[in-house]
Amino acid sequence: MVESFNRVEISRSALRHNLAVCRALAGPDCAIVAMVKADAYGHGMVECARILAEEGVVRFGVAEAVEGVRLRQAGIRGEILVLAGTLPETVGAMAEHDLTPVVTDSSMLAAISRQAEETGREIGVQLKVDAGMGRLGCLAGEMEEAVRTISELPGIALRGILAHFPMADDPESENSARVRERFDAMVWRVRHLLPPDLCLHIANSGGLFYGAGTGLDCVRPGIALYGCPPDGGLHAAGREPTGLRPVMRFVSRVIQVRRVPAGTGLGYGHIFTTRRPTTIAILPVGYEDGYLRSLSNRSCVLIRGQRVPVIGRISMNLTMIDVTGIDGVRPGEEAVLLGRQGDGEITADELAAWMGTISYEVLCLLGNLNRRVFVE
Numbered sequence: 001m002v003e004s005f006n007r008v009e010i011s012r013s014a015l016r017h018n019l020a021v022c023r024a025l026a027g028p029d030c031a032i033v034a035m036v037k038a039d040a041y042g043h044g045m046v047e048c049a050r051i052l053a054e055e056g057v058v059r060f061g062v063a064e065a066v067e068g069v070r071l072r073q074a075g076i077r078g079e080i081l082v083l084a085g086t087l088p089e090t091v092g093a094m095a096e097h098d099l100t101p102v103v104t105d106s107s108m109l110a111a112i113s114r115q116a117e118e119t120g121r122e123i124g125v126q127l128k129v130d131a132g133m134g135r136l137g138c139l140a141g142e143m144e145e146a147v148r149t150i151s152e153l154p155g156i157a158l159r160g161i162l163a164h165f166p167m168a169d170d171p172e173s174e175n176s177a178r179v180r181e182r183f184d185a186m187v188w189r190v191r192h193l194l195p196p197d198l199c200l201h202i203a204n205s206g207g208l209f210y211g212a213g214t215g216l217d218c219v220r221p222g223i224a225l226y227g228c229p230p231d232g233g234l235h236a237a238g239r240e241p242t243g244l245r246p247v248m249r250f251v252s253r254v255i256q257v258r259r260v261p262a263g264t265g266l267g268y269g270h271i272f273t274t275r276r277p278t279t280i281a282i283l284p285v286g287y288e289d290g291y292l293r294s295l296s297n298r299s300c301v302l303i304r305g306q307r308v309p310v311i312g313r314i315s316m317n318l319t320m321i322d323v324t325g326i327d328g329v330r331p332g333e334e335a336v337l338l339g340r341q342g343d344g345e346i347t348a349d350e351l352a353a354w355m356g357t358i359s360y361e362v363l364c365l366l367g368n369l370n371r372r373v374f375v376e
């Protein structure tokens, strides 16, 4: 079988390790809701959910119902939270596949209740409140009505209440503590209406690692499971190392090695001209594969564990690197664009800084555009 030269490698053992790190931080009485939306941030939703389920994870978070259906069809059991909204046309699938809709107000409750009555099966829902995120959710003043409606309608049960932090990636920010206080107060105000076994949660990875979201029933790590520090690595100095291990590597291959004289303009636009005789290796990777054009003349890759610069314009399928300092580079050799090789490492945060974005986007782009291979 012929495969693409480029591959994304996903380390099962690193994913398991990061789950253990998250569990240790969460403590024994706090469950993990593994966030596997966006195809597990590019790592492969079904495969990652299977690995996590083997480790005992029984709660998963996705954005849309269609992802939850895929998980069920792959045999994933337990609770699957559908976080990014419910519209009437997905209510049937939610009931059929026992997915847990996250509702944000009273508007969908009647439709959910009707569906539950029709299928003769109770539908559990969770309520998302806006405790300061300012995005999806209901405000404090709307919460009581939503909770009441859920308790009054037949076939529908409130299983949890959740909120989300807007600045949990910044460990220095006071914001998370304030949002947490507001969340606790919102829940307290409706406590007389709540069922006893309710699940409360607010923490993403940052809320878990920097403490503002711990001490509730669940935490919802995403980026930490995939091995990136929740703060983008920006506040590493003076902090305990996170102990997380990157799960993804992105590997390409050299397809040609050329020696060109000084003064040679390279590639589209000649945005790089050699100043000395230069050995160039060409990689069959480009913006089509998520290695964005904004990395032109800017990023580095690893070859034999050594960092070498990307030179010239990244095109749709080709990238040039300067391997002048390295002897005997040949076609077929591996070049690592993300992850470790020998003693070298390029982190998702580093690649993200070169691209002008965050690790999350790097992982989604590379992971969801390339062939994935699972390794130990």
Ligand SMILES: *Cc1c(COP(=O)(O)O)cnc(C)c1O
Binding pocket: 035, 037, 083, 164, 203, 204, 205, 206, 220, 221, 222, 223, 224, 230
């Ligand atoms: C994506 C998401 C998370 C996970 O966030 P990370 O920063 O990746 O840990 C948690 N909660 C909600 C509501 C999300 O959408």
